[in-house]
Amino acid sequence: MDRVTKLAQQKAVVIFSMSTCCMSHAVKRLFYELGVSPAIHELDEDPRGRDMERALLALGFSPSVPAVFIGGRLLGSTNTIMSHHLNGSLVPMLKEAGAIWL
Incomplete structure (x- = not known):
């Protein structure tokens, strides 16, 4: 859990x-199209990926990915991200976290 928390605070997204x-893939593409350069941790390519996956499951993610943190705060998975995007609240969150400067 500590590793996930530390990694989640290293960048705005x-x-x-x-x-x-x-x-x-869909979530990453959305952020790229919004001009965000997120830190991406591919759990299936990380030697400690299984441990991080268990930590995400403990936070309530099922399935464990994608898990998105904005400004060091857990925002959610695909449904949550897409809902925020569609209702117009995602871009202001990204601005507040310093991920974009539109």
Whole structure:
């Protein structure tokens, strides 16, 4: 859990992902298209990925990815991110976290 928490605070946007997950791909693409350069941690490519996956599951993620942190705060997974994007609240969150300067 400590590793996930520390990594989540290293950049304005941090995404825990799996390289083969289509939902993770969609979330990463959304952030790229918004001009965000997130820190991405591919759990299936990290030697400690299983431990981080268990920590995310303990936080209530099922499935464990994608897990998105903005400004060091856990925001959620695909449904939450897309809901914030569609209702217009995602961009202000990104601005507040310093991830974009539109």
